[in-house]
Amino acid sequence: MLKIENLHAEIDGKEILKGLSLEVNAGEVHAIMGPNGAGKSTLAYVLGGRPGYEVTQGSATFMGQDLLAMEPHERAAAGFFLGFQYPVEIPGVSNVQFLREALNSQRKSRGQEPLSGGEFLKLAKEKAGLLRLDMEMLKRPVNVGFSGGEKKRNEMVQMGILDPSFAVLDETDSGLDIDALKVVGEGINAIMRSQNKGVLLITHYQRLLDYVQPDKVHILAAGRIVKTGGPDLARQLEDEGYDEVMAA
């Protein structure tokens, strides 16, 4: 579903990703863990097409298409979703307005009819309920005045509404309390656990993986995947730390 080969990327001339390869098949959840500065968020942004992140070598293919050749909004329309580590505040634009425009833009580019206001609100209400986010918050400007946890839950509500085929979730668990972590974990399962969807979870902690069981766990260090294993690898990291596991 997502195939990354020998990816090299830099920001301001500084190389961060140094030959990263990774493949996630449909129906799979992969987790990427790694020390600070390893390039985890850079990978997320490169896949999401953030301006300023320059790919110098390698490829990323998403459902047979050259992901890196697409504009960010085209990636979204193709079914790619990026859950932000730091969701952005947009004063003056309500969540409902923003998401309805976004969903209908995506539908339009896929040749589908736009959803009416009523249909959209029904969908939004359902997904907000799933993530236990008050519907009133969706009427407020995007992420403005939201707590860290609310912003992350809002990311997942957006994912639920947009219903992508593939999601890269960049530290969606950071800033969540224990109860919210469970809600978000269950939300990810409900929205993304399917035979024709895939997930790449970027996380620092084992905890989220208790709720969203990964099929594979990768360790990213110094811009490359240095070790791949099953769910046990995450537990081993939690117990022993990166230095020891990577040295083994």
Add this chain to the structure above:
Amino acid sequence: MTALPTTRDEGWRYADIDAVAKLGADALDHWKEVSLAAGESQRHCMVVGSDAPELHRIRLSVGKGARAELFVVVTGSDYCRVEVETDLAEGAHFELGGVTIGGGHAVREIVTRTTHDAPEATSNQVVRAVHWGEATGNFLGAINVGRLGQRTDAAQDFKALVLEKGASANAKPELEIFADDVKCAHGAAIGQMDEMARYYMASRGLAPDVAKRLLIRAFIADALAALEDEEEAERLLEAALEVLEKRT
């Protein structure tokens, strides 16, 4: 007859003096006089925009406890100046919402002189400017609080969005206060489009032009927030956004 101004005159410092000369000195003498009786409320909404220079000079005399509201969108493709001189009686209120928007080489400006020379009068002015090309947007706002203007509450808020290098905005707040129990607030900020917000919106599937329209709409909506007639507010917003869409 009034002599033609030069840029050495404070109130005309950023004006397009050639365009003023084209209008001729007669135009300078043409003031629209509006008087509000005690307790009266009047609202005036206007879209100023043609392809020839325009000068609108308004003198408002707001009676005791009366309320004058002016909402203006300046969209012309040549020099446009809307100038408002307001004299507030005891307990009167003046509300101004202004937008200047456009590209090309034109100078578009809103110039106000608000006199608080009676107790407990209030005024609130919110102006937003959005410019590109080599256009200029100006807000010159003078507030004069005389000796009798005790317990004045006056506020001015100007923000400009400069979409391209070459466009500019000027803010010139001018406060002259002779009473000692007075609240006068003023703020001015000139900046560029929030690129992270645009990227965030793109990542959810919004095409760049749609994202930009939403962001600019939110930005200028501040100036119309006090306009309680939603239909009028929508009409003014659309008039402003139409200029953005015509942009080549």
